[in-house]
Amino acid sequence: MAHAAPKTQPVKTAAFPGVGHDHSHCLEDALDHAGQICTDSGARLTALRRRVLELVWSGHRPLGAYDILTALKTERRNAAPPTVYRALEFLLQQGLVHRIECLNAFVGCPDPDTPHGGQFLICRDCGLSAELNDDTVDQAIRNSAAQAGFTIARKVIEIEGQCPNCQKAEM
Amino acid sequence: MAHAAPKTQPVKTAAFPGVGHDHSHCLEDALDHAGQICTDSGARLTALRRRVLELVWSGHRPLGAYDILTALKTERRNAAPPTVYRALEFLLQQGLVHRIECLNAFVGCPDPDTPHGGQFLICRDCGLSAELNDDTVDQAIRNSAAQAGFTIARKVIEIEGQCPNCQKAEM
DNA sequence: CCTTTAAATGATATAATATAACATTATACA
DNA sequence: TGTATAATGTTATATTATATCATTTAAAGG
Numbered sequence: 001m002a003h004a005a006p007k008t009q010p011v012k013t014a015a016f017p018g019v020g021h022d023h024s025h026c027l028e029d030a031l032d033h034a035g036q037i038c039t040d041s042g043a044r045l046t047a048l049r050r051r052v053l054e055l056v057w058s059g060h061r062p063l064g065a066y067d068i069l070t071a072l073k074t075e076r077r078n079a080a081p082p083t084v085y086r087a088l089e090f091l092l093q094q095g096l097v098h099r100i101e102c103l104n105a106f107v108g109c110p111d112p113d114t115p116h117g118g119q120f121l122i123c124r125d126c127g128l129s130a131e132l133n134d135d136t137v138d139q140a141i142r143n144s145a146a147q148a149g150f151t152i153a154r155k156v157i158e159i160e161g162q163c164p165n166c167q168k169a170e171m
Numbered sequence: 172m173a174h175a176a177p178k179t180q181p182v183k184t185a186a187f188p189g190v191g192h193d194h195s196h197c198l199e200d201a202l203d204h205a206g207q208i209c210t211d212s213g214a215r216l217t218a219l220r221r222r223v224l225e226l227v228w229s230g231h232r233p234l235g236a237y238d239i240l241t242a243l244k245t246e247r248r249n250a251a252p253p254t255v256y257r258a259l260e261f262l263l264q265q266g267l268v269h270r271i272e273c274l275n276a277f278v279g280c281p282d283p284d285t286p287h288g289g290q291f292l293i294c295r296d297c298g299l300s301a302e303l304n305d306d307t308v309d310q311a312i313r314n315s316a317a318q319a320g321f322t323i324a325r326k327v328i329e330i331e332g333q334c335p336n337c338q339k340a341e342m
Numbered sequence: 343c344c345t346t347t348a349a350a351t352g353a354t355a356t357a358a359t360a361t362a363a364c365a366t367t368a369t370a371c372a
Numbered sequence: 373t374g375t376a377t378a379a380t381g382t383t384a385t386a387t388t389a390t391a392t393c394a395t396t397t398a399a400a401g402g
Contacts, residue, residue, distance in 0.1 A: 015319035044398085046350070065388070078352065085389065086351080101272040102327050104359095104388060119312075121321045134315040137308065141290075141330060144305040148186035149335035150292045156273050156329040159312060164320035215369085217379070236359070249381065256360065257380080275359060275388095 015121060015130040016163050017060045030057045030108050034096050037112060043094055051075070052087035053108070056097050061127045062105035100129065102158045107131075117155040123163035130163070186292060186301040187334050188231045201228045201279050205267050208283060214265055222246070223258035224279070227268050232298045233276035271300065273329045278302075288326040294334035301334070 017023070034053055038045040045053075055068050065084050072079040088106055091097040095112045099105070100120060107129050109118065119132040137157065145152050162170075188194070205224055209216040216224075226239050236255050243250040259277055262268040266283045270276070271291060278300050280289065290303040308328065316323050333341075 015321070044349080046397095048351075080353065081389070082353085082391090083351075090350095101329070119315070121316060121319060123321075124324060130319065130321075132315055132319065134311065137311040137315055140305065140308040140311045141328075144290070144303055144308055145292060145330055145332070148292060148301065148303065149338070150186070150294075150301075150330070151333040151338060152330055153295060153332040154330070156327060156331070157312075158272070158327040159316055159321070159323055159325070160327070161316070161324040162322040167320070167322060215378080217368095219380075251382070252360070253362090253382085254380075261379095 015132060016123075016128060016165060017130070019165060023059065026060075026108075026110070027054065027057050030096075030110070030112075033112055034094070037094060037096070041094070043090075048076075048083070049087045049090050052084060053091055053096055056088075056091070056106055057108040060107070060129060062100045062103050062107040062122070062129050064103075064105045068106070098131070100158060101156050102160065117157065119157040120159065121163065122158060122160050123166055124160055125162055125166035125169075128163060128165075186303060187294075187299060187336060188301070190336060194230065197231075197279075197281070198225065198228050201267075201281070201283075204283055205265070208265060208267070212265070214261070219247075219254070220258045220261050223255060224262055224267055227259075227262070227277055228279040231278070231300060233271045233274050233278040233293070233300050235274075235276050239277070269302070271329060272327050273331065288328065290326075290328040291330065292334065293329060293331050294337055295331055296333055296337035296340075299334060299336075 017026070031050065031054065034045055034050070037043075052068060052072065055071050056063060058071075065081065065088060068088075069079060069081060069084045072084060076083070088097065088099075091106075092099060095115050096109055097106050098109050098118045098120070100107060100122065103122065107120075110131055111133070116133055117138075119134060119137055120129050121132060122129045138155075141155060141157075142152065188197070202221065202225065205216055205221070208214075223239060223243065226242050227234060229242075236252070236259060239259075240250060240252060240255045243255060247254070259268065259270075262277075263270060266286050267280055268277050269280050269289045269291070271278060271293065274293065278291075281302055282304070287304055288309075290305060290308055291300050292303060293300045309326075312326060312328075313323065
């Protein structure tokens with residue numbers, strides 16, 4: 001039966017990067033976007049900042065500032081904590097990276113064109129994160145805050161658990 | 172016109188503790204709850220743990236571990252970081268306090284009877300936090316995660332902004 | 343082009359948050 | 373009461389983040 005069981009189709013996992021996805025494309029894309037955004041806004045994407053962005057984008061795994069620093073030091077002997085934190089601060093301001101509070105870590109934003117808070121799924125097994133932007137979630141929160149008479153400045157939405165790939169791997 | 176303008180009624184601010192609320196009641200309530208919960212589960216709410224819980228409940232403002240330590244040291248000269256972190260770990264496990272990731276701080280749970288993640292409104296002006304548990308938000312997130320094939324272990328939902336009291340104060 | 347000014351980076355020190363590891367004391371319970 | 377386990381004491385150190393001042397680089401106007 002060639003065209004049997006549609007129920008055995010793999011679960012849709014759009015949000016998480018596939019195991020064999022072409023990451024060089026993600027990286028190029030992120031750098032191109034960053035260049036464009038900074039050109040448009042007049043912000044200066046210096047070599048250092050660009051390099052830190054590349055390091056953040058070395059994968060879809062949120063990286064700690066000191067992880068980035070360690071990598072950076074192999075190229076710039078004089079890199080120090082402020083070197084990294086300043087670059088990250090810039091990248092955060094430009095919306096090019098997000099900070100993951102529950103990990104004290106940073107991850108590239110796949111869609112930096114429109115400012116947004118970001119909703120994150122974070123896998124405890126493999127460490128990968130995926131950014132959602134579900135408007136239903138957003139609206140529910142806006143409603144809830146409005147009912148309490150609260151004015152929102154920033155939303156931290158970080159969901160820890162197990163990603164589809166790691167669920168499969170367990171079986 | 173004695174019964175004019177209903178539109179001038181104060182905004183409903185149920186979630187945030189009123190300026191003059193009877194906090195001693197909050198505190199007693201929390202301690203009673205804690206005693207009950209630990210008795211039921213067989214967990215040991217020692218004097219130290221109970222005292223740390225009291226300190227966390229000294230207000231509705233999330234406190235850092237070292238804030239708690241400073242307070243604790245006035246009574247126990249030998250208190251050290253592990254003293255506080257261990258007590259907090261216990262209290263977190265029992266669901267008696269929550270950790271606010273974006274502040275590296277801890278706040279008492281007003282409703283520890285049923286385990287829950289907690290959704291927080293955090294005022295940047297006065298530092299107070301209010302815990303929501305809006306099922307609409309919760310469901311939206313569960314849906315969103317399910318669509319991505321993601322299994323949820325823990326949710327971090329922290330909304331920073333301005334509380335109703337501080338909005339009024341600005342006028 | 344030069345100068346002035348602002349922005350970015352270098353460099354050093356230290357603050358703030360959190361945990362590891364082992365010793366000692368208290369509690370439960372057989 | 374003795375023994376095992378849990379809790380706490382104690383010291384050291386890891387991890388994350390920022391303050392401060394010096395130096396270099398880039399931008400903008402004359």
